[in-house]
Amino acid sequence: MSELPKTFDPAAIEERWYEHWESRGLFRPDRADAKPWTIVMPPPNVTGSLHIGHALDNTLQDVLTRRERMLGKDALWVVGTDHAGIATQMVVERNLDSQSVKRAEIGREAFLDHVWEWKAQSGGAITRQLRRLGASCDWAHERFTMDERYQRAVTHVFVELYKRGLVYRDKRLVNWDPKFQTAISDLEVETKDVQGKFWTLSYPLADNTGAIQVATTRPETMLADMAVAVHPDDERYRALIGKQIKHPITGRLVPIIADEHADPELGSGAVKITPGHDFNDFEVGKRAGFKPADMLNMFDAQAHVVQTQDGLIPEDLLGLSRENARKAIVAKLEEEGALVRVEDRVIPTPFGDRSGVVIEPWLTDQWYVDAARLALPALQAVKKGDIRVVPETWKKTWYNWLENIQPWCVSRQLWWGHRIPAWYGAEFERRDTVDGNGVTHAQIGIKAFVAETEEEAQQQALAYVRKLELPAPPGWEEATPVVESEAEATELWMKGEGYPLWRDQDVLDTWFSSALWPFATLGWPEETEDLKRHYPNDVLISGFDILFFWDARMAMQGIEFMGEVPWRTLYLHGLVRDAQGAKMSKSKGNTVDPLGLIDRYGADALRFTLAAMESQGRDIKLDEKRVEGYRNFATKLWNAARFLQMNGVGPSDSIAAPKAELPVNRWIIGEVVETLAKLNAAFDELRYDEMADAIYHFVWGTFCDWYVELVKGAFDEETKRVAAWAFDQILVMLHPLMPFITEELWSANERPYELIVAKWPEPEAQVDPHAKAELDWLVRLVSEVRSARTELNVPPSAKL
């Protein structure tokens, strides 16, 4: 038995214990025969560092994991990191930039080498920080979403979805981020209100019989106007339907069409239609018979003006940015007298959630997941109760989103990520199209071969030409040639030097791969032992902010590929806010650094605070005073242990409660039993605040304030035995919340095993109602005496 120091210093013990647990493999002791229990950690970005949100999320997970481990289960907490496509590419690109190295100059392969190098060096700092928190995850099982094996799983899923018709390529408008020059999904777009203007323009009729007024918030896109729409029932314009207008800037002749999209109440009731640059107009355009391939495009990838297919944009506008193009166009319109009116107006404007720039609807070929079909079983799983959602209020949000889900754009024009397993080649059939102005465009058809390997794609290509009963191009019989890019391929093609394939340059949305986390980390698609034992996971804990991004997609992919829900319970927690309730952000400078709090108060205090403040369905307003308070609680516990030690109270030799005669001992045993019951109930309901409340009040309000005071100076053998047992139960019950101090105090006595693998309490005892009544009476009596004494101003030194 080692003597405890007088003061409790978390810093002195935390690192030592973590190292001990990890090196002895105690986070996942060998329990092949035990009942499995599984949770996967939302993989933090490799670029990330531990912020307070991670601290909350992982505390909640660790609390459950530690208890399940103590319940004797084979508790597996899967840990790993996410490659985080855009975020990581940005970081590495910035690093290279500072060394005057440009991504475009060094090329894809060299750039990816740099990313991997960066990942090896500084990536994953966050996993080291997770250790500070005490996260008892299975590091031997650590995964990365770009591990070779994981990549195979991702590729397999993509190819399978393609075979099942759930993944397809389509040309349509996407949310285009002109800063990162990639497509992004609907979820990555944040709509914000921006003070803007509402322009009313006058478009002259082509037959010079008048003009029609149209209104717009984006005059610059008029360069790609293809129609003017009016409501079919709008009497004012009925006679104009079918006529043409002569576009005031491009001179393009554009039809006036009838479409219900035009709202007679709004503006003039007539609206310009720019199918290539507006989501509504795209639909109107399709209804009007325009094919996506023929829709006019006036922007390049950076949203600078480029010439439309019909060559009608005036030279002086080419190359201008969106903003400058707007100014120039408005000026021109004004000059021509085509500008009728300008009004101030608040415009809901789409922004890229990472880039912060205005998103441009842009016509491109992208890969889409048929999310609606995948969503159905995920929707049902919650409705049928196969997934329990805690708190229940999120069920509605779940239904609402999945019921209205749109196709998910999964291709990204980035380099860092899972390369899309598609190879393209000539379709070997000409498909000429005729545009609205009667001009014929030669189109070279492109055929996609989706396969897990290049060899497979080559074979598919060969099979394809054979099916068309065409002779295989030179070299194809041996192996279809593959070149780097489409440009390279077409060049060879034009020169008559073969018809090679080229691989898709794009990568997949990061969330596409993280959606596989609950099973791909367990070895899927191989039928591993881990997979059989640990899928479905028991519970997932995540912030509600990634409910759609991650949770819902995990459910969709999990059910599709595993035939079962990914987890039985989905627990959603809120955001951690500052003491004033404001959202923490780096720019506001109100972030709380969890590592700083750990330095000042210890990991146990931070963990206890986060758990105590985690009440379902509410955000957490973190106040440092609270952390300080629970640091004090740890000190209280520490001193109780010292007191017991001074009085010769050692370790308990039994898990079951000892036999006791004295009412005070029988009472405290009953109090342990009741506390345990409260704690177990709180765990069943995932009520972290109640867990913390139950153990806090038992330790401080019952054990320290009353039991210890009552037995002071009267430590007979029975009392020592009971005190030892009760205190051991405290250590066990508190361990999931405060693992470090409890393990340290546990080890103050000789023990056959560490607390982390000790058994969860089974007192095999009952509350003794007589002892309880007696002690309750005594507590009340003493309290009343004290109260009376204070009220009568009796000096405390006076003897009763």
Add this chain to the structure above:
RNA sequence: GGGCGCGUAGCUCAGUGGUAGAGCACACCCUUCACACGGGUGGGGUCGUAGGUUCAAACCCUACCGCGCCCACCA
């Protein structure tokens, strides 16, 4: 436009049909041999507003006020 949540002591939050709770803060007392990161005592709330249901409402219902969040193509 739709959906969700919140409004209880100075602050942060539990409670959810039957005499209002916790922590912190505050006031007073205590350098008593585990602990001043402590011990003891105490003050403080017409539970957002207005109706309704009920023997009984902070808790259920309705409306309203205030705050926050999410989703949605109003040019």
